[in-house]
Amino acid sequence: xxxxxPTIKADEVTPPRAGEKILRVARDLFYRQxxxxxxxxxxxxxxxxxxxxxxxxxxxxxxxxxSYLRQYDLEFWARFDEAxxxxxxxxxxxxxxxxxxxxxxxxxxxxxxxGMTNAAVEYPEHGHPxxxxxxxxxxxxxxxxxxxxxxxxxxxxxxxxxxLLLLIEGAYISGQLFGAGGPxxxxxxxxxxxxxxxxxx
Amino acid sequence: xxxxxPTIKADEVTPPRAGEKILRVARDLFYRQxxxxxxxxxxxxxxxxxxxxxxxxxxxxxxxxxSYLRQYDLEFWARFDEAxxxxxxxxxxxxxxxxxxxxxxxxxxxxxxxGMTNAAVEYPEHGHPxxxxxxxxxxxxxxxxxxxxxxxxxxxxxxxxxxLLLLIEGAYISGQLFGAGGPxxxxxxxxxxxxxxxxxx
DNA sequence: AGGTATACGTACCGATCGGTAACATTGTCA
DNA sequence: TGACAATGTTACCGATCGGTACGTATACCT
Numbered sequence: 001x002x003x004x005x006p007t008i009k010a011d012e013v014t015p016p017r018a019g020e021k022i023l024r025v026a027r028d029l030f031y032r033q034x035x036x037x038x039x040x041x042x043x044x045x046x047x048x049x050x051x052x053x054x055x056x057x058x059x060x061x062x063x064x065x066x067s068y069l070r071q072y073d074l075e076f077w078a079r080f081d082e083a084x085x086x087x088x089x090x091x092x093x094x095x096x097x098x099x100x101x102x103x104x105x106x107x108x109x110x111x112x113x114x115g116m117t118n119a120a121v122e123y124p125e126h127g128h129p130x131x132x133x134x135x136x137x138x139x140x141x142x143x144x145x146x147x148x149x150x151x152x153x154x155x156x157x158x159x160x161x162x163x164l165l166l167l168i169e170g171a172y173i174s175g176q177l178f179g180a181g182g183p184x185x186x187x188x189x190x191x192x193x194x195x196x197x198x199x200x201x
Numbered sequence: 202x203x204x205x206x207p208t209i210k211a212d213e214v215t216p217p218r219a220g221e222k223i224l225r226v227a228r229d230l231f232y233r234q235x236x237x238x239x240x241x242x243x244x245x246x247x248x249x250x251x252x253x254x255x256x257x258x259x260x261x262x263x264x265x266x267x268s269y270l271r272q273y274d275l276e277f278w279a280r281f282d283e284a285x286x287x288x289x290x291x292x293x294x295x296x297x298x299x300x301x302x303x304x305x306x307x308x309x310x311x312x313x314x315x316g317m318t319n320a321a322v323e324y325p326e327h328g329h330p331x332x333x334x335x336x337x338x339x340x341x342x343x344x345x346x347x348x349x350x351x352x353x354x355x356x357x358x359x360x361x362x363x364x365l366l367l368l369i370e371g372a373y374i375s376g377q378l379f380g381a382g383g384p385x386x387x388x389x390x391x392x393x394x395x396x397x398x399x400x401x402x
Numbered sequence: 403a404g405g406t407a408t409a410c411g412t413a414c415c416g417a418t419c420g421g422t423a424a425c426a427t428t429g430t431c432a
Numbered sequence: 433t434g435a436c437a438a439t440g441t442t443a444c445c446g447a448t449c450g451g452t453a454c455g456t457a458t459a460c461c462t
Contacts (some may be wrong), residue, residue, distance in 0.1 A: 018439065033325060036237045040420060052422075052439060061420060112325055120378050121322040124234060124313055138378050162384030163391030166371030169378075173370040177321050177339050183363030190364030194391060197398035219409075249413055251453075262450060361455060 019057030021047045027068045033117050035130065037066045065119065066129035071159030072115045073137050076124050080144075091148040092195060095164060099188040102168065106184035114172040122138050141165065152199060160198040220258030222248045228269045232316050236266045236331065237323050266320065267330035273316045274338050281345075292349040293396055296365065300389040303369065306375030307385035315373040342366065353400060361399040368392050 025047040029038045040061050058064040081099060087093035105111055112118070116134040122169050123131045145168075146161030154160040171187040178184070202312075226248040230239045241262050245252050249312055252353040259265040281299060288294035313319070317335040324332045347362030355361040379385070 034237075034323060036235075036323070039418070041418080047368075050442095051420090052441090053439060055421065056438080079385055113322070117374055118322050121314070121319050121374070122237070124377065135378065139399075142379070142384060145282075156245060157208070157385045159390055162375075162387045163368070163394070165384045166375060166388060166391060167364070167367045168371065169374045170367030170371035173318055174339075174367060175323070176325065177336065177370075178343070179317070181318065183343060183366045186360050186363045187367060189360055190367060191393060193364070193398040194395050198396040238446070242448075252409065252450090255410095256451065257409075 001007060017057075018049045018053040020046075021049060021066060022054050022057060022064070023071065026064055027071060030065060030068050030095050031072075031118075032110065032112055033118060034122060035068075040064075062129045066133050069130055069133040069137075070120055074112075075135060076116070076137065080141075091151045095145075095148060095191060095195070096188055097175045098190050099168070099171075102171055103185050103187045106171055106182070106187075109180065111175050111179075113176040114169075117169060135166045141168075148200070152195065154195075156198065160195065163194050163198070164191055167194070206369045217393075218258075219248075219254040222250060223258060223265070224268060224272065227265055228272060230386065231266060231269050232273075232319075233311065233313055235323060236320060241265075263330045268332050270317060270320055270331055270334040270338075274334060277315075277317070277338065280346045281342075292352045296346075296349060296392060296396070297389060300372075300392050301370070303372055304386050304388045307372055307388075309385070310381065312376050312380075314377040315370075318370060318373050342369075350399070353396065355396075355399045356401050361396065364395050364399070365392055368395070 007030075021042060021166060024127070026038075026043050029043060031047070040054060044054050058067060076126040079101070083098035083101065084094045086097050116137045119130045120125035125131065134164050135172075142161065142165055145164045147157050149161035149164065152160070167187050167190055171184040175184040223244060227239075227244050230247070233337065241252060241255055244265075255265070259268060280302070284302065285295045286340060286367035287298050293300055317338045321333045321335040321339075326332065345363045347359050350361035350365065350374050351358035353361070368388050368391055372385040375383050376385040
């Protein structure tokens, strides 16, 4: 009476692996309160697992933080590419869509900026696992923004791309500094003004 | 032979009080490595004093961090007002001077952004002594930037002022994320483009 | 010289940090 | 049934965390 009912695979009925639960909880706590502010004990407690389970899935807390950021990276590019895909061949509209979304997110009550940016602030030391992931993400973002600026036909595409990056990072930070009603809500408008000025040169 | 020579008061000849040495060392370590990353033991060790001396001058580490930021606040406004004083009655030139200076600072090797911004990222909790100082500084900066945008005659002064704040915060963060050669070096140029676009509307 | 207040140092506190050793328990599959 | 892999349990490690009780030195004023 037990071998005839795997209508669902065992893998699917099995509750989330310990590593997955840990990463899910860590992601939430790290983002909302910061990586340094959260101890491994609190993570395992909220995840309903024990500490050895954490260290069987992750070699260290620093690597757990890096894993959190790698997942964050995937979700970030998913959002980015979603805005891109919504306006094929129109980089200016792509930027506008992406920034409009950022501007809205910054107004939400529990917004705490960009996990990548925050991690880099928390870990200034070069070579730290979390910082490595964060820097790679930002390098790639810069590359793509400059490419989009060039595709718009900007005279100085690198400057415009960098200007957009400054506005975006400013929105991330201002969002968590000022909360709702802060300067971040105008990021899309300001980016559009900057693009306009950079094109008619 | 001892009562006739107080040409200088005793207070002045005395080597720096423990509290001052502590604050000087704490300021340096907090800025370069972050507040959470530095323990009170390291502060007192590098300052050449002992821990009770720290807690006689400051009620807690959090308050020491707040004192560090209050001093940072004074120096920040000194730099800001210096740029303002250099171009009386010309807010656009004042902004340009201030941002040019920021752009240069971000290219220095040991640049680590704005101490205020970093502290707010490290302490997301509302009401934390360090965060309170940081938020007050940013609120005032926003107010002044908006006022300067209005003085420039911008159609939508609040949007322009906020846009400048976004660029500034973006420069702070990008400066420590990318190091020399990063997007922050173009902050003055992008701000000028944004101003230009905002005025001719 | 003596009193007094201020500043400083030694030694210590309990709590928490990230991380681990050793072993028991469970479910899966052959 | 028996082997295996994953997880849980318990207890522990040395280091560091922020913070303090308490005694000692120094400088000044009378």
